[in-house]
Amino acid sequence: MNTTGTTGRAERESRRWGPRGTAGATFAGLLAFENVSKQFGKTEVVRDVSFSLAPGEIACLLGPSGCGKTTLLRIAAGIEKPDRGRVLFDGQEMAGPNRFVPPEKRNIGLMFQDFALFPHLSILENVAFGLKNLPRAEARTIAGHALERVGLAHHAADYPHHLSGGEQQRVALARALVPRPQVMLMDEPFSGLDQRLRESVRAETLTLLRETRASCLLVTHDPVEAMGLADRIFLMRQGRLVQSGTPEQIYRQPADAAVARFFSDANELAGPVTGGRVETPLGGFPVPAGFHGREALVLIRPQGLKPGGAGTDGLVVEARFQGDDVKCSVLFKGVDERLTALVHAREAPQRGQTARFEIDPEHVFVFEKPVSPPIS
Structure with missing residues (x-):
């Protein structure tokens, strides 16, 4: 039985697609x-x-x-x-x-x-x-x-x-x-x-x-x-x-606020810049090198708000169980809008509870606050 042609074809197939089970x-x-x-x-x-x-x-x-x-x-x-x-x-x-x-x-x-x-x-x-x-x-x-x-x-x-x-x-x-x-x-x-x-x-x-x-x-x-x-x-x-x-x-390291928002939900705060820091109701944050604006926009990802530590007190007005995590809506003094915290279920405060939240700097981004267009 002549197997030369069959063997040659199999070798070509293996080179093209690989051995069985592998591309x-x-x-x-x-x-x-x-x-x-x-x-x-x-x-x-x-x-x-x-x-x-x-x-x-x-x-x-x-x-x-x-x-x-x-x-x-x-x-x-x-x-x-x-x-x-x-x-x-x-x-x-x-x-x-x-x-x-x-x-x-x-x-x-x-x-x-x-x-x-x-x-x-x-x-x-x-x-x-x-x-x-x-x-x-x-x-x-x-x-x-x-x-x-x-x-x-x-x-x-x-x-x-x-x-x-x-x-x-x-x-x-x-x-x-x-x-x-x-x-x-x-x-x-x-x-x-x-x-x-x-x-x-x-x-x-x-x-x-x-x-x-x-x-x-x-x-x-x-x-x-x-x-x-x-x-x-x-x-x-x-x-x-x-x-x-x-x-x-x-x-x-998002290039701007729009990039940061595209990759994750974010809480947004604004504040004046003095001495290389932007001041907000949740504390001060360093501004990046080369910052020129007088006001800054601070974005904090929900997972960056963590209960405990030497943070800021907030009232938990809503707490939604999501499996491993709980999504909390929190009111802080001096902040008009509710902020969102994504907390591990074992650490999550209850609705109606006042809890202290600290901020993880890895989830904080500071950008120059865009100038509002003039009203015509």
């Missing part, structure tokens, strides 16, 4: 945006954005709806052309004043919010769709390995409408990864899933991306999702890149 690695690419801008009509949706995605890095484009993040992803994919600036893969211009490479010529994987599976093709045929340059039998074998890796080999002969939303998402991920893209682009891939399913599918996706080692740029509006997935976050607002860094850097 094969690819050569990750470097994706760079250089002063990219894009305008639709009179609206500039992306404004002079520059950043780079390192080989093998998983990064999130994060921001509210309409901030330009999806447009940037479409520019990277070649679906949109930038009006100004350049997009480069491994130093080669993909889009810019001198060159435009169409999407099918770029070594990228695309995964969209609606999964975009072909309803008339079986699950196996959907995954094999991107392997048209291979013999049909070889493509189907590689697709089968990919389905095995995402735990759906038993659905190979089924059609998309037979699968749940989470299963369809895993099929779409397998289809995007089998051609071994250097860069993976994902647009809100988990938003259509319910909360419990979303967490498990995100974890599986992260494992697969780490195994394949493809560079990945993922669009999301969910800061919790971004912090759980990304090596780096690129935070967008009104078409501009406002801050980039690791999840911990952005969470602990």
Whole structure:
């Protein structure tokens, strides 16, 4: 019996997808945006954005709806052309004043919010769709390995409408990864899933991306999702890149009050600045270096208000049990609005109780108070 052809094909499959149960690695690419801008009509949706995605890095484009993040992803994919600036893969211009490479010529994987599976093709045929340059039998074998890796080999002969939303998402991920893209682009891939399913599918996706080692740029509006997935976050607002860094850097060192609010609820106080400190009814706080304003805005995250210590007395007017934590609404003397404290259930005061609260400086942020516009 001649096994040479079979052995050679198996070796090629292993190199492409990896041994059973493991996604094969690819050569990750470097994706760079250089002063990219894009305008639709009179609206500039992306404004002079520059950043780079390192080989093998998983990064999130994060921001509210309409901030330009999806447009940037479409520019990277070649679906949109930038009006100004350049997009480069491994130093080669993909889009810019001198060159435009169409999407099918770029070594990228695309995964969209609606999964975009072909309803008339079986699950196996959907995954094999991107392997048209291979013999049909070889493509189907590689697709089968990919389905095995995402735990759906038993659905190979089924059609998309037979699968749940989470299963369809895993099929779409397998289809995007089998051609071994250097860069993976994902647009809100988990938003259509319910909360419990979303967490498990995100974890599986992260494992697969780490195994394949493809560079990945993922669009999301969910800061919790971004912090759980990304090596780096690129935070967008009104078409501009406002801050980039690791999840911990952005969470602990927000560039402005809007960034701090985006990542967490916050209590807000204001006060005059004297001698390098801002004075509030809850005490004084140092202002950052280079502070020039006469008044400061102080943001305190709910988890930064802790019962006990040499703090300030407050009346607990509401206490809502939330499992491990209790969400308390607290009135402090000299503060017009109730402040929110998120307290561990074992330490939480009761509603109607006067309790002392101290402030954890790790959850306090001081910014210059914005000047109110003149009344016309």
